[in-house]
Amino acid sequence: MSTDDVGGGPNPRVPEIQDPRPSTPLTETFRTGTANDPPRPERAVDPEDGPATLTVDGETVVVPPGGTLLDAVEAAGSEVPALCHYDRDTEAAEEIGPRTTCRTCMVETDEEGPVAACSTPATDGAVVDTEAAAAAEARRHNLELVLSDHNLRCTTCGKNGRCELQDTSIEEGISHPRYGVFDDRDGYEPLDPTGAIDIDRNKCILCNRCVEACNDVQVEGVLRIEGTGEETRIGFQSDAETMADSTCVSCGHCATVCPTGSLVEGGLVDATTMPLPGFTQRNSVGSVLESERDRERDEREATEELSGVARFMSKARRTAGSATDRALRTGEHLAEDVAAGVFSEGILFGIAKRVGDARLDRLDRTETTCGYCAVGCRFELYSDDERVLGVRATDPDAAPANDFSTCVKGKFGYGFIERDDRLKTPLIREGDGFREASWDEALDVVAAELEGIRRDHGADAISCFASSKCTNEEDYLMEKFARTVLGTKNIDNCARLCHSSTVAALLETVGYGAMSNSIEDVANADCYLFSGTNTTESHPVLATKVKRNVRDGADLVVVDPRKVGIAEHADQYLRSKPGYDTAWMNGMARHIIERDLHDAAFVEEHVRDFDALKRKVEPFTSAEVERLTDIPAGELTAAAERIATADSVVFGWAMGLTQHSHGTNNVRAMANLALLTGNVGKPDAGLSPFRGHNNVQGGGGDMGTLPNVLPGYQDVTDPEVLDTFEEAWGVRPPEEIGLTVPETFEAIHDGDVRGLYVMGENPALSEPDIGHANKALEETDFLVVQDLFMTETAEHADVVLPAAAFAEKSGTFTNTERRVQRVGKALDPPGEARQDWEILQSLANRIDHDGRRWDYETPTEIFEELTDVTPIYAGMSHERIETEGGLQWPCPDADHPGTRFLYEDGFNFSDGMARFVPADMGEPGELPTETYPLTLTTGRVLYHFHTGTLTRRVEAITDHVPESFVEIHPETAGTLGIEGGDTVRVESERGHIDVRAKVTERPGKGVVFVPMHFADGAVNTLTGERYDPTSGIPEYKVASVRIERINRD
Amino acid sequence: MSPPGVEPGPVVRVTADTSDRSAVIEAIDDAADVSVRRVGPAGTPSPLGLYTTAGRTAIHTDLRPDAAAEAATTLEDGDFPTTGAEAAVDHDEDTAAIPAPDSGPLSVGTRRVLGPCGWVDPTVRPEPVAAEFDPETVLDRVATVGLRGRGRADGATDDLISAVWERTIEAEGDPVVVIHAADTDCPTDELMCRSIPGRVLDGAGIVADAVGAEDVVALATDPAVEPLEAVADGELIHRAPESFRIGEPTMALEALEGNDRIEARRRPPGPEEWGLYGRPTVVHTPRTLVQLRTLLEDGEGFDPESADPGTRTVAVRGAVRAPAVVELRTDSALSRALSAVDAAGDRYVVGGRFGGVTGSVDLPASAPALSASGLGTEGVLEVLGPDDCIVATVGERAAFAREENCGRCVPCREGSKQLHGALRDVYDGEFDPETLRELARVMRTSSLCAFGEAAARPIRTALEAFEPEFRAHAEGRCPAGTCGGLR
Incomplete structure (x- = not known):
């Protein structure tokens, strides 16, 4: 980080005057280097302001309040360039600019003379002239000044063909910029290819969009502008010199908004360059930075003694140092120099752009929904025939959940798709290993084996696990396959392990087991109560x-x-004690009632059983809560009052509340708080269980992949429901409640379940006490696994079927806000791998059953069928979803616009009333003992997903977090004689893992944290098989452990 | 007790620009029993010793300790020290300004705001002049007269300050008054802070009352901090980093907010609506504030019909024996200022570092007149000596702009780079006046702040007045005969 060394010491900062601007604590450390500009015009609108009527080049236009002259110019159909302006008409995009740095948008007004259109408010009656001589001269001259400091190497640029500077220069007819372009090789700044995003500062026009995207959209505080005058450059807020060494979280916003080739997604760097050897960005610039991480990796590789070629290749990938590279580089330089000598820049633009356009034409762009988490981000995948090269923002209307935002996984987490270890053919067990087989053979084996088990032990001796990663169409078929083809009642999925307690509690209290509100409501709440959600x-x-x-x-x-x-x-921030959450929530409820701060009218009108709640929370005085949870009484009551007095509150939670042996009670207590304060059934408020998997809401619930409900949460024990399905399917589904995932493992141990069909799940790592779970997988008579990789679960299988990744399939996902969105197919699955629905269909037609033959041709047909039997999806179709930016259920008919938030017209019970279901305080199933004195809690890290099956196979991601670790509070570490970086053994009654220690104040004293994603250092070796009695969710969040140091580097 | 301003018995005043003032005062104290006052600088080319008794003052510039001691002894003895005096002046006993002689630098122009400089005790805060006025009256009088802001550091440079106040009053949020005394380009603000800091702060108090501000914050150069602090009564005084750039008001606000990189802010709206920490902020220079105070103290001399009512201060520097600060009525000729100094040249840069280059200063000292001639209104008149090459002079200023710009906007950042490069090219025989003129125009019309708007003024004006000089350089000849090329 460089500061402005304007001599004479630091700037004063006027400590006596309070900075009245709202800020987060992080603001203190934010050093963006940019001025405290006035609010953007659209944020400075006086409610009394009306639209402005003005004249542009003789045209009369009306601009809404807060509009700028640039808006007026566009409305009038006139054109001026505006290079630094991020032209995307959304709220998030408004966070970026107007920086008004390039001054290529100058226009003249009758009152003010030449002004920058991008940042001058449109005022009533103004007369704007875009053709006025002074303004036109300034526009063009400034564009030429921009080009003078831009390394115009379009033929080796990753943005060639979609570069805003290139487009603008062509539109403005710049054929020969008077100051030339920046092509002084000695003056080049080295390329920084160390992170997921390549930085080429030689192409930077200092529009500052990336800095604002980083600080104002992502609110991450990584990038800043530094230096002044000619030394002005984009740098890092930390002392880092390279992207890899910075605090970058690789969310990708900066590359998304960059107008030039300065910040380019690693995969797209050479996607549009001249298709000749040597025409790469790396060769063009020449010198390349190396990060600390690269150096460490070099050292590691040196000590690991990679074989010569592998090591060479590994290094060559990062530097352009080899003899071949040098030769190619010389070639490129020569070619560029010859071209620069012969052609004017304008002709070069044209040539380069034609190359870029042609190469872009050969790239596929596929709009789709992200396959990682349940936020439901949408974007375009750029791919060639083999791989996903990059991700770029799509149309705002098609991306309601994220606009142009992404995170590291959605933006860069695609390396797994092209991995060599993808399953490409069906595999059949042979002794300790597998042999490749044809689809016919493998499917025949599966059909025969499952039919055999059904014949000998009954259909209920088979269990099926659906997948929250698959599409709605596929999970619907999975559930139909289980219930009608196999005829088993046993269908469940990994949602059992995440939000089953949420679903149980919300069904009891408000009526739907889903988020009551939308991401839009979460974005605009007046206040939040978050617990057990590691949201960032x-x-x-x-x-x-x-x-x-x-x-x-x-x-x-x-x-x-x-x-x-x-x-x-x-x-x-209140630090709670793992396992005692109901106590503090009940304590808040008690304080709110005692102070009469609850929404009495709402409770009276909309909620039953208030007295029962009152009685239940009575013992939870703030003093008692402090005794139980260590949360200071004053903090608790202050938080309670904050929530009770806010206009609208979003109650957000995730696994931290649900994965307990009393998880359902935790969620009941949360729901009670929301109802008590009247924050359900209105905008910008509500109950927000943040769902995990991309399609856990749809594929893990809505589609009936649960043992107790059919699609649309229809009761399997209700004969009328079964009649409907019998009519639709031609087969009556089993009317008993089936086995949950954990019950299935018990049943395998007991010999009651003998066949297991697993689609896209990895219970060998995700189950609690995996030692026990793996034993069950061993004991299974016949195990089928359908997956992308030879997972820890597949290793136990009898038949492994190669499936397709989300970029290789089409269908729909339902995100955390109940929004059903389209998934687009960008690539063909590798080898003989198939989409899951195709596999299920082939199998269904091989197994003897009473239903009709399956002959779905496309996922669209499957979707049509499922909407017929799923009332909350009844009004949807692929076409509507595509054109209306997704649809949120309930959507009961074709004219229904979908539902932004639930319960506006009453709760989902026959009387329309919600229920207070008083929550008993549970204790953790395992308490610290003398032998195991520490409390282990588990969770995720940004860079990985679930059991890491995908993310552990992506270089951009493993670069950030390559291995497991344990977080220990400094005081605890001190007592145990542990330092950061030590390898330690974490041991519970069930087993042990060896991981590196991270000493940090993130966990409290006596509490340690291990992430869940790793096979090596698998945390579920330690967790115990204790379950919530209502929902069957395992208690991942609490286990008693001890830790000892085993060695120090 | 005597009433304020009336000195009991003989008094000696020694101005702050005296070299080794302590030694001088010690010599006086040792020699004679007279009252000695440490006063601020008067803005004269030489430091002053002022010997006063019974309504009569002898003005000395010989401030060697023995000479001073001798004059003081004469005064103590009841005589008047005319020997060696530049002038002797009769005046009211209770005058608050240096009595004006008939000749010498102090006789030049109209020392109305500068009068007390070098005369009054800087550590004594004068009575507020507008205590009995209500805010409307103040606003009304300022608006009626049409007083304009002074200096590029002012939030209303050459504009009506009443209009800025009105926008502040209308804007949302708690208003603040910022005294911008940190512009290193013009010495007059620092002079006022050192000589009449109480009047500067009183002027700020008038503004604060007029706009309803409770906070007054000063950003001051290092030498100005202590004198301001000595008389501050609730005003917050902050030391500015030494930087030409923060002479621009929004960059001064950035400095006050503690930003570690100083760049100009986007406008509109300006600081009067979005200023310190986003609060509506009136930014005035000491020059404006003292002018304002003078208006309210005694409105005579402020002609509402004038395009630029009041006086303008002019700091004269460059090829002069010693620099000075002069005060002129806005209708008197700028060239009047030259009579206060020994000027060794007939070409000038008017308006500070980024002022306009000209061969004639026979034009009114008012801001509108200077602007109309393409010159700067910064209140600085720089004399170029015979050895000063025009091309080198403007080249150095382009280099300075290239180095010192904040880096935010393209016309200034890239424009100053090209400007500097083009001047270097002149030495290589390439001279393209049209491109230079266009670039200079574009920088003026489209830069984000006054820094960039002004940065090309030296070249623009030099091309107008001295184009042959450029041609000569392109042909390898420097008319001044001093040019060794451009760094």
Whole structure:
């Protein structure tokens, strides 16, 4: 980080005067280097302002309040360039600019003379002339000044063909910029290819969009502008010199908004360059930076003694140092120099752009929905025939959840797709290993084996696990396959392990097991109570909206045993004790009732059983809560009052509340608080269980992949429901409630379940006490696994079927806000791998059953069928979803616009009333003992997903977090004689893992944290098989462990 | 007790620009029993010793300790020290300004705001002049007269300050008044802070009352900080980093907010609506504030019909024996200022570092007149000596702009680079006046702030007045005969 060394010491900062601007605590450390500009015109609108009527080049136009002259110019159909302006008409895009740095948008007004159109408010009656001589001269001259400092190497630029500077120069007819272009090789800054995004500062026009995207959209504080005059450049807020060494979280916003080839997604760097050897960006610039991480990797590789070629290749990938590279580079330089000598820049533009356009034409662009988490980000995948090269923002209307935002996984997490270890053919077990087989053979084996088990032990001796990663269409078929083809009642999925307690509690209290509100409501709440949600890491794009809203003045209360990233932004952070959450929530409810701060009218009108709640929370005085949870009484009551007095509150939670042996009670207590304060059934408020998997809401619930409900949460024990399905399917589904995932493993141990069909799940790592789970997988008579990779689960299988990744399939996902969105197919699956629905269909037609033959030709047909039997999806179709930017259920008929938030017209019970279901305080199933004195809690990190099957195979991601670790509070570490970096053994009654220690104040004293994503150092070796009695969710969040140091580097 | 301003018995005043003032005062104290006052600089080319008794003052510039001691002894003895005096002046006993002699630098122009400089005790805060006025009256009088802001550091440079106040009053938020005394380009603000800091702060108080501000913050150069602090009564005084750039008001606000990189802010709206920490902020220079105070103290001399009512201060520097600060009525000729100094040249840069180059200063000292001639209104008149090459002079200023610009906008950042490069090219025989003129025009019309708007003024004006000089350089000849090329 460089500061402005204007001599004479630091700037004063006027400490006596309070900075009245709303800020998050992070603002203190934000050093963006940019001025404290006035609010953007559209943010400075006086409510009394009306639209402005003005004249542009003789045309009369009307601009809404807050509009700029640039808006007026566009409305009038006139054109001026505006290079630094980010032209995307959305709220998030308004966070970027107007920087008004390039001054290529000058126009003249009768009152003010030449002004920059991008940042001058449109005032009533103004007369604007875009053709006025002074303004036109300034526009063109400034564009030429921009080009003078731009390294015009279009033929080796990754943005060739979609570069805003190139487009503008062509539109303005710049054939020979008077100051030339920046082509002094000695003056080149080295390329920084160390991170997921390549930085080429030689192409930077200092529009500052990236800095604002980083600080104002993502609210991350990585980039800044530094230096002044000619030394002005984009740098890092930390002391880092390279992207890899910075605090970058690789969200990708900066590359998304960059107008030139200065910030380019690694995969797209050479996608549009001249298709000749040597025409690469790296060769063009020449010198390349190396990060600390690269150097460490070099050292590691040196000591690991990679074989010569592998090591050479590994290094050559990062530097352009080889003899071949040098030769190619010389070739490129020569060619560029010859071209520069012969052609004017304008002709070069044209040639380069034709190359770029042609190469872009050969790239596929596929609009799709992200396959990682449940926020439901949409974007375009850029791919060639083999791989996903990059991700770029799509049309705002098609991306309601994220606009142009992404996180590291959605933007860069595609390396797994092209991995060599993808499954490409069906595999059949042979002794300790597998042999390749044809589809016919493999499917025949599966059909025969499953039919055999059904014949010998009954259909209920087979269990099926659906997948929250697959499409709605596929999970619907999976559930139909289980119930009608196999005839088993046993269908469940991994949602059992994440939000089953949420679903159970919300069904009891408000009626739907889903988020009651929308991401839009979460983005605009007046106040938040978050607990057990590591939002910034697990739902990064959603978290950016919360961070922005908090920055702009909303209140945030975070209660969590671990001081997670979102807590850094909180107005109040309360550190709780793992396993005692009901206590503090009941305590808040008690204080709110005692102070008469509850919404009495709402409760009276809309909620039953208030007295029962009152009685239940009575013992939870703030003093008692402090005794139980260590949360100071004053903090608790202050937080309670904050929530009770806010206009609208969003109650957000995730696994931190649900994965307990009393998880359902935790969620009941949360729902009670929301009802008590009247924050359900209105905008900008509500109950927000943040769902995990991309399609856990749809494929893990809505589609009936649960043992107790059919699609649309229809009761399997209700004969009328079964009649409907019998009519639709031609087969009556089993009317008994089936086995949950954990019950299935018990049943395998007991010999009651003998066949297991697993589609896209990895229970060998995700189950609690995986030692026990793996034993069950061993004991299974016949195990089928359908997946992308030879997962830890597949290793136990009898038949492994190669499936397609989300970029290789089409269909729909339902995100956390109940929004059903299209998934587009960008690539063909590798080898003989097939989409999951195709596999299920082939199998269904091989197994004897009473239903009709399956002959779906496309996922669209499957969707049509499922909407017929799923009332909450009844009004949807692929076409509507595509044209209306997704649809949120309930959407009962074709004219229904979908539902932004639930319960506006009453709760989902026959009387329309919600219920207070008083929550008993549970204790953790395992308490610290003398032998195991520490409390282990588990969770995620930003860079990985679930069991890491995908993310552990992506270089851009493993670069950030390559291996497991344990977080230990400094005091605890001190007592145990542990330092950061030590390898330690974490041991519970069930087993042990060896991981590196990270000493940090994120967990509290006596609490340790291990992430869940790694096979090596698998945390579920340690967790126990204790379950919530209502929902069957395992208690991942609490286990008693001890830690000892085993060695120090 | 005597009434303020009336000195009991003989008094000696020694101005702050005296070299080794302590030694001088010690010599006087040792020699004679007279009252000695440490006063601020008067803006004269030489430091002053002022020997006063019974309504009569002898003005000395010989401030060697023994000479001073001798004059003081004469005064103590009841005589008047005319020997060696530049002038002797009779005056009211209670005058608050240096009595004006008939000749010498102090006789030049109209020392109305500068009068007290070098005379009054800087550590004594004068009575507020507008205590009994209500804010409307003040606003009304300022608006009626049409007083304009002074200096590029002012938030209303050459504009009506009443209009800026009105926008502040209408804007949302708690208003603040910022005294911008940190422009290193013009010495007059620092002079006022050192000589009449109480009047500067009183002027700010008038503004604060007029716009309803409770906070007054000063950003001051290092030498100005202590004198301001000595008389501050609730005003917050902050030391500015030494930087030409922060002479621009929004960059001064950035400095006050503690930003670690100083760049100009986007406008509109300007500081009067979005200023310190986003609060509506009136930014005035000491020059404006003292002018304002003078208006309210005694409105005579402020002609509402004038395009630029009041007086303008002019700091004369460059090829002069010693620099000075002069005060002129806005209708008197700028060239009047030259009589206060020994000027060794007949070409000038008017308006500070980024002022306009000209061969004639026979034009009114008012801001509108200077602007109309393409010159700067910064209140600085720089004399170029016979050895000063025009091309080198403007080249150095282009180099300075290239180095010192904040880096935010393209016309200034890239424009100053090209400007500097083009001047270097002149030495290589390439001279393209049309491109230079166009570039200079574009920088003026489209830069984000006054820095960039002004940065090309030296070249623009030099091309107008001295184009042959450029041609000569392109042909390898420097008419001044001093040019060694451009760094």
